[in-house]
Structures are given as C-alpha cells and as structure tokens.
Amino acid sequence: MKARLTLVITAGLLLVLAILPLYARWLEEPFLLTFSTRALILALAALSLNIVLGFGGMVSFGHALYLGLGAYSVGISASHGIDNGAMQLLMTVMLCAVVGLATGWVCLRTSGIGFIMITLAFAQMFYYLFVSLKQYGGDDGLSISLRSNLVGLDMSAPLTLYYSSFASVLAVVVWTQHMVRAPFGMVLQACRMNERRMSALGFHTLRYKLSAYVLSCVIAGVAGFLYANLTGYASPAYLAWTVSGELIVMVVLGGMGTVLGPLVGALTLLGCEELLKGMTEHWPIILGPLIVLVVLLARRGLFGLALDWDARHAQAKVKP
Secondary structure (H helix, E strand, C coil): CHHHHHHHHHHHHHHHHHHHHHHHHHHCCHHHHHHHHHHHHHHHHHHHHHHHHHHCCCCCCCCHHHHHHHHHHHHHHHHCCCCEHHHHHHHHHHHHHHHHHHHHHHHCCCCCHHHHHHHHHHHHHHHHHHHHCHHHCHHHCEECCCCCEECCEECCCHHHHHHHHHHHHHHHHHHHHHHHHCHHHHHHHHHHHHHHHHHHCCCCHHHHHHHHHHHHHHHHHHHHHHHHHHHCEECHHHHCHHHHHHHHHHHHHHCCCCCCHHHHHHHHHHHHHHHHHCCCCCHHHHHHHHHHHHHHHCCCHHHHHHHHHHHHHHHHHHCC
16 A cells, blocks of 8 residues: 555656646746746755665765755856866766765764764865855856756756756656665665664675765755756855755655655745745744644654555554
C-alpha cells in the first residue's frame, strides 16, 4: 500500500508540474511560470541536501556554498563572453566536486555539532571570498547579461528554463529512488543508524559518506547553474547561511529521508511565503509558527504524514 501511494503521489505531482506552464500561459500569468521555476530549482538544491541529511544523517549548514559556486560559474564565465552552457555546466560540476571532496574529507572527520560548524565555516569562508572579488561585483553581486546556451537550448527562454529545471528534478528523484534500494544507499542509511557497527562489519564508512557528500554538492551546483540563468544574477547572498537554513527547512518540512519530501517541502514553503506576502508584510511571524506546528505534528514531514496515514488506514481495513 505504501509503495502504491508513493507512486500515486509522485506521478500526480510530477504530472501537475509538467503541465503547469500550459496553465500559466492560459491564465496569461508569466509570474506563475517564474515562481514555479524558482521553486523547482530550490527543490533540486533541497533534494541534493536530502542525500546527506535525510539518508546519511549529516546535517550540513553550508550547502548554499555549492548553490553559489554554480551561480558564479555562470556569472564569471558570462562576464568573459562565454555562454557555452555545456562548458559552464562542466565547470560547475568539476568545481563543486573538487571543493566538495576537499571540504567533505575534512568535515567528515567530525560528526554532530562539529560537522555542522565546519560546514558552516567553509561556506562563510567562500562567502567572504566572493565579497572580496571586486572585479566580479563584490558585495553587490554580478549581473549576468549573457544567458547560457546549453546544447541549442536558450536558457533565456522561460519555458526552456522551466523544463530544464523540471527535467533535472525528475532525474534526481528517479536516481534517488534507485539509490535508496541499491547497496550504496542501504550502506549509507545503515551508517546513519549505526556507523560504528558498519565499520566493524568491514565497510569503509568514510568512503560511502564522502561519495554521497560529493554527489550532493554537484547536484546543488547544477541548481546554482539554473538559478543564475533564472535571476540573471550571481551574488554572495546565495552562499549565506540563511539559504542553507532555508534548504534544511524544506527537507524537514517535506520529510527527511523520503524521496519526494524535499520537493513537497520546497513547493509548500515557497507557496506559503508568496501567499502570506500578499496578506501582510509581517508574514514571517505567521510562517514561523506554522512550520514549527507541522514539524511537531508530522515528525516525518508532510510527505511522511501522508504515508503514515495510508499505513494506518490499511491496518484499519485488515482488522476484523
């Protein structure tokens, strides 16, 4: 029953997202398309964080670093007249993989509060690095006038960017679903539950955790690549700890350790933000308690709540 409900929710949500641009065009609401693209890009970043946070139990408070690296890969290359999306994407992947490998090797020597603080420290270090780069805008950020051209796809076209973001999210969701059931994913989840026992069984836990960390960094970098093309801007603000905190909220709100949870969390959080912004300028005062309430009542997030409800409903049917 749980597997069937997961499939139904996943298929339904992805179908809605697939036809959303047609609905936005019918309503003649370009803002809806822009908002949905932003939500998908941040959902992609949240999905990347879920790999280490939800499945690996590693609370990274510096994941915005890789979102920023992806954005600056586009911005800096565009400032030098390069709009080759494939080259920019390759640069993003390589940069995020190298930085993720280097920082992850250090961070994963610790755990708990130590891991949180070191990931935050690395993110802040790169934040101030980009602030100091005056030739690339410094604290004001870098305006991107030249959008990426990825294999004939013009990222300045809103519809192209939306479906590129949607395809990226879909690819990560499908990959995560397979990863969870694969030996790699099972070992990663076992490390979250009892790393010492996994080490005693002969597994090189650092290797598994570092691989997951680097993969999540690369996916977050791809989200940054898309985000820069959406906003036409790269800013040190993308690397701020508040962005990392927002990604954590998305994962927790949707459901840590669930495949679709971060997507649900991102859509819910950003949707509530937009709705409340139209009602009052003091919207954070309302949104904060709502998030706390959801987290307290639904320990596994909104997506986990739906799965738990379905499980209880199935048990009630079985009982005589």
